[in-house]
Amino acid sequence: MTIFRALQQLMGGAWGLRLVGSLMAMLLVIALKACGGGGGSTPVSVIPTAPPTLVPTPTSPPAAQFTIDVRFPDTSLSPSQQSIIRSAALRWQQIIVGDQPNLPPTNIQANECDRGFPSTPLNFPIDDLLVEVRARNLNDERILGGSAPCFVRASNGLPFYSVILFNTQNLADLEGRGDLPITALHELGHALGFLPTVWEPKGLTAGLVGRDQPTPAGYDPRFIGLNAVNAFNTLGGNATSVPLENQFGAGSRDSHWRESVLGRELMTTRIDREVANPLSILTVGSMADIGYGVDLSAADSFSLGRGGGAAEPLELRELDWVMPIQRIDAQGRRV
Numbered sequence: 001m002t003i004f005r006a007l008q009q010l011m012g013g014a015w016g017l018r019l020v021g022s023l024m025a026m027l028l029v030i031a032l033k034a035c036g037g038g039g040g041s042t043p044v045s046v047i048p049t050a051p052p053t054l055v056p057t058p059t060s061p062p063a064a065q066f067t068i069d070v071r072f073p074d075t076s077l078s079p080s081q082q083s084i085i086r087s088a089a090l091r092w093q094q095i096i097v098g099d100q101p102n103l104p105p106t107n108i109q110a111n112e113c114d115r116g117f118p119s120t121p122l123n124f125p126i127d128d129l130l131v132e133v134r135a136r137n138l139n140d141e142r143i144l145g146g147s148a149p150c151f152v153r154a155s156n157g158l159p160f161y162s163v164i165l166f167n168t169q170n171l172a173d174l175e176g177r178g179d180l181p182i183t184a185l186h187e188l189g190h191a192l193g194f195l196p197t198v199w200e201p202k203g204l205t206a207g208l209v210g211r212d213q214p215t216p217a218g219y220d221p222r223f224i225g226l227n228a229v230n231a232f233n234t235l236g237g238n239a240t241s242v243p244l245e246n247q248f249g250a251g252s253r254d255s256h257w258r259e260s261v262l263g264r265e266l267m268t269t270r271i272d273r274e275v276a277n278p279l280s281i282l283t284v285g286s287m288a289d290i291g292y293g294v295d296l297s298a299a300d301s302f303s304l305g306r307g308g309g310a311a312e313p314l315e316l317r318e319l320d321w322v323m324p325i326q327r328i329d330a331q332g333r334r335v
């Protein structure tokens with residue numbers, strides 16, 4: 001059930017790894033390290049008499065009540081790799097803050113999603129999202145891996161069990177180059193539901209062709225959720241919808257923001273190396289559109305455009321990993 005696509009390219013000097021992935025899965029590109037600007041402050045002259053002004057009391061951010069339970073069912077990821085992925089989950093917990101109803105024990109069996117996923121029967125309560133992470137040899141070193149939800153809450157279509165798979169052929173290199181943190185953050189975005197399989201039942205997309213269809217000339221898939229659209233326009237866009245990726249094949253197409261427009265944003269298909277790949281209000285807005293309670297103020301700053309200076313992008317091809325999404329109700333029964 002797994003299809004790999006895409007390929008990778010080495011670009012002059014450094015390497016650009018290109019991966020295309022799966023439909024359900026995704027991929028990501030990453031870059032790392034935010035750079036920043038810091039700057040000095042300009043001297044300001046003192047002007048007498050400013051009347052005291054009332055400064056609005058800052059509202060405290062919503063209490064984080066959303067838990068991502070990351071599990072590693074085997075030793076295919078090293079302790080340091082596991083630690084990086086747990087840190088990425090903690091970053092998402094700053095973004096997704098609204099509690100979801102706990103899932104009661106279910107009769108979901110091991111391997112229902114894919115080989116090794118779940119690793120055990122899901123006969124225990126889940127609060128709020130369980131993500132199982134493994135690495136295995138994917139027999140194509142251009143493929144980074146992939147991620148996808150497998151089971152969602154029938155009440156709201158949000159995942160409570162998702163999977164992430166890395167490729168043992170390149171995982172150590174990814175970590176060694178410093179690209180694993182941003183890659184993990186990107187994959188967890190997909191695990192949380194950043195994918196057409198979650199968007200489409202909610203009516204949040206327009207113009208997508210079927211995943212098995214060739215890319216039409218002039219293809220223009222869009223995300224139409226209002227929070228994302230508002231964020232897009234705040235960031236410098238001017239449109240009533242947000243462009244989704246319209247090229248690069250399955251695993252990249254449709255399931256990311258359009259690289260040519262959104263550039264360095266985290267949920268584009270290429271990680272821009274050695275610069276920040278911000279988790280912006282655009283992606284946070286899309287998470288609100290699918291139903292999460294979010295804290296927009298926790299987003300990274302960002303504005304449209306690649307912003308210059310990006311070294312060659314690391315284009316990671318994601319696995320074209322298709323899992324049927326199953327819906328489970330509040331009593332743990334299949335719907």
Ligand SMILES: [Ca+2]
Pocket residue numbers: 099100101102127128
């Ligand atoms: Ca909960």
Ligand SMILES: [Ca+2]
Pocket residue numbers: 029259262263264265268269270271272313
């Ligand atoms: Ca990018």
Ligand SMILES: [Zn+2]
Pocket residue numbers: 025026027028029186190255256268269318
């Ligand atoms: Zn992706």
